[in-house]
Amino acid sequence: MNDFKEQIAAELVAVRNRSLAYTDTEDDLLVRQHSPLMSPLVWDLAHVGNYEELWVLREAGGITPLRPEMDDLYDAFKHPRKNRPSLPILGPDEARRYIEGVRGRALDVLDTIDLHGPDPLHRDGFVFGLVIQHEHQHDETMLATLQLSKEPGLVRDGVLPPGRATGDEEVFVPAGSFLMGTDVQPWAYDNERPAYRVHLPGYWIDRFPVGNDAYAAFVEDGGYDDPHWWAPEGWLWRQESHASAPLFWTREGGTWWRTRFGRPEPVPMEEPVQHVCWYEADAYARWAGRRLPTEAEWEKACGWDAATGRSRTYPWGDDGPRPDLANLGHRAARPAPLGAFPAGASPYGAEQMIGDVWEWTDSVFLPYPGFRSFPYREYSEVFFGKDYRVLRGGSWAADPAAVRTTFRNWDHPIRRQIFSGFRCARSASPEEV
Numbered sequence: 315m316n317d318f319k320e321q322i323a324a325e326l327v328a329v330r331n332r333s334l335a336y337t338d339t340e341d342d343l344l345v346r347q348h349s350p351l352m353s354p355l356v357w358d359l360a361h362v363g364n365y366e367e368l369w370v371l372r373e374a375g376g377i378t379p380l381r382p383e384m385d386d387l388y389d390a391f392k393h394p395r396k397n398r399p400s401l402p403i404l405g406p407d408e409a410r411r412y413i414e415g416v417r418g419r420a421l422d423v424l425d426t427i428d429l430h431g432p433d434p435l436h437r438d439g440f441v442f443g444l445v446i447q448h449e450h451q452h453d454e455t456m457l458a459t460l461q462l463s464k465e466p467g468l469v470r471d472g473v474l475p476p477g478r479a480t481g482d483e484e485v486f487v488p489a490g491s492f493l494m495g496t497d498v499q500p501w502a503y504d505n506e507r508p509a510y511r512v513h514l515p516g517y518w519i520d521r522f523p524v525g526n527d528a529y530a531a532f533v534e535d536g537g538y539d540d541p542h543w544w545a546p547e548g549w550l551w552r553q554e555s556h557a558s559a560p561l562f563w564t565r566e567g568g569t570w571w572r573t574r575f576g577r578p579e580p581v582p583m584e585e586p587v588q589h590v591c592w593y594e595a596d597a598y599a600r601w602a603g604r605r606l607p608t609e610a611e612w613e614k615a616c617g618w619d620a621a622t623g624r625s626r627t628y629p630w631g632d633d634g635p636r637p638d639l640a641n642l643g644h645r646a647a648r649p650a651p652l653g654a655f656p657a658g659a660s661p662y663g664a665e666q667m668i669g670d671v672w673e674w675t676d677s678v679f680l681p682y683p684g685f686r687s688f689p690y691r692e693y694s695e696v697f698f699g700k701d702y703r704v705l706r707g708g709s710w711a712a713d714p715a716a717v718r719t720t721f722r723n724w725d726h727p728i729r730r731q732i733f734s735g736f737r738c739a740r741s742a743s744p745e746e747v
Contacts, residue, residue, distance in 0.1 A: 319424055322442045325715055326424075329449045330417060332644075332713075333359060336456040337406070339468055344406045348463040350396040351731055357388070358456055360404045362449040363413030364388040366420055373689070374441045375423035380415065391692055420445075435689055443501030443715075444689070450713040457644070457711045458731050461562075466576030469647050475638070477584050477651025483521040484740075485615070485663040489514065489747065492618040493625055494610055495682050496720045505694035506720045508684045509625075512610050516747045519607055519615045520737035522652045522665055523586035523673060524598065530570055530583065532598045533559050543601045548593030551728055561589035561730040575647055584651040586735045588671045592703045592727035595674040595736035604738035609677035609704045609722070611739055616660050616667040616707070617719030627718050629660035629667050635714045640669035643713050649735070650710070664737075668717055671735030672705040679704050679724040697724060709733035 337344055337359050344356040353361075364384055371377040379385075386392060387401050404412060427436055435441045460468050491513040496502050498509075538558045541549045551557075559565070562573045563581060570581040590598075599605050607615070617626040626632060628639070635642050639658035641650040649670040659665045667673070679702040687695045702724040708717035711733050725732060 318429060318439065322424060322439050322446075323421060325446050326417065326420070326442065329446050329453065329713070329715070330413070332453045333362060333413075333449060333456070334410070336453060336460065336469075337410075341406045343463065343465060343468075345399075346463075347396075347399045348459055349731070351729075352455070352459040352462060353395045353398045354403075355456055355459055356406050356409050357398045357401075357403055358452045358459075359406075360384070360409040360412060361388040361390070362445075362452050363409070363416045365448055366413075366445045367416045369435075369441050369445055369689070370420040370423055371416065374427060374435055375419070377419060377423070380419075381412065384412075391696075438500035440501060441689075447501065447503075447716040450716040453713070454709070454711040454733070457647075458733070461575055462731055464573065464576050469575040470644075471648070472644075472646035474641060474646045474648075474650040475654045478653035478656075480522050480525070480652045484518040485521050486742065486746070487514070487517055487519060487611070487615050487662050488620075489516040489742075490620065492614045492620075494613055494720075496625070499627070499718060499720060501715075502718070502720060503693060503722070504686065504688045505679075505681065505722050507686075508682060510683050512614075514610060514614060516742035517607075517611055517739055518742060518746075519611060519662075519664060519739040521663060523649075523671055523735045523737045524595075525583065525652050526570075526581050526585050526587050527583035528602075529560065529587040529590070529598060530581070532601050535601070537597060537601050543597040544593065545596055548597060548727075551591075551593050552597075555728075557594070557730075560587055560594070563589075582648075582651070586649045586652060586666070586671045588649055588709070588733050588735045589730050590674075590734060590736070591730045592674045594730075595734075596676075599736070599738045602738060604740050606674060606676040606736060607739035609675045609706065612667075612673065612675050612706045613719060615662050615664045619661045621661070625719055626661070628658075629664065629719065630658050635668070635717075640666070640714075641710045642669040642708060642717065644711055646710065648710060649733075667707050668719075669708055669712070670710055671707070671733055672709045672712075672723055673707045674734060674736040675704045675706055677704045678702060679722070701726065703727050705732075705734060 493509050494512045495509040572581045678700045705723040
């Protein structure tokens with residue numbers, strides 16, 4: 315096996331170890347549905363194996379289906395999450411045996427496949443990148459489920475670097491065109507392609523994500539009780555949900571508390587706010603006299619290098635994430651303090667754009683000009699439209715293999731259980747330009 319194949323094999327091992335770690339608990343917790351928003355953990359575990367069987371074994375390897383009867387059970391489009399507990403899905407032990415059998419055969423396919431041939435599914439190991447990223451995304455979903463379970467002691471924590479004083483800093487992005495999307499990232503999804511030229515007027519964007527301290531000021535100023543700050547559909551959501559603060563926040567004795575993986579703790583005011591939906595982010599931005607950045611504004615501020623005329627893979631360059639650059643891969647079970655990664659700044663000086671929290675943008679999820687579905691419509695195409703808002707950047711729970719400057723995430727604007735935050739932007743005045 316050559317070096318590239320060994321690298322892919324190592325990524326497969328790493329992501330599977332992660333999946334098994336998040337499901338290394340009592341069977342009752344794995345089969346229980348902790349929220350109608352989420353699948354039972356054991357469904358996610360078997361689903362990643364079924365997905366790997368479909369794409370690596372069958373599509374890339376031409377192997378006869380191992381368990382064709384499971385395709386329907388683990389089809390995410392046929393069965394909404396709230397209905398999955400009623401399906402005759404595999405139990406924990408059987409799910410582990412199934413995914414282990416799939417993985418052994420997947421490594422056999424990797425050993426024999428031509429990664430330099432004409433088949434776009436094979437070329438540059440795309441099909442393996444597909445399943446690796448897919449499993450990491452489900453691992454992040456598992457973490458969201460574990461947070462909703464409110465069971466303590468199931469998720470490891472870790473140490474993060476200290477932050478630094480931030481204030482209300484913003485950075486300027488001059489007017490001009492940039493290349494949005496990618497034609498060169500081998501594991502990029504279809505919705506990131508093709509690259510195309512976008513012209514933007516000058517604008518300002520926050521140097522850091524909005525922090526808990528700033529968001530608490532919005533809450534304490536009555537932001538949740540004033541319809542003036544909310545879009546009409548956002549105010550309707552606020553009334554129906556009775557939300558009064560970020561998800562998992564409570565107020566006791568003049569102090570804000572949050573429940574994090576089953577344990578209550580004071581809200582650390584120096585961290586980026588997380589577990590807010592798009593409507594909350596939009597309302598805060600209006601209250602602050604700002605707005606959410608468009609998806610294009612976010613991507614240009616994150617990775618465009620005007621000096622070289624190209625987009626960087628990450629804000630700091632093309633080299634992969636290091637501990638001093640970003641908070642990724644469940645290094646700790648929380649965002650890092652604001653200002654913790656000055657070395658990870660973008661060419662324009664924006665910080666913490668990769669990792670910590672997914673960042674809501676103002677944009678709905680739409681295809682780029684020249685978009686073509688690959689390898690299947692249901693990954694991106696069926697979600698295009700006004701029902702979904704785009705998030706960028708990746709959270710502390712996202713793995714480095716599944717984030718980059720051009721990566722696009724999307725969700726309904728009411729979603730709060732995800733590890734989501736935001737930063738604000740504003741258009742530059744003629745005098746500032």
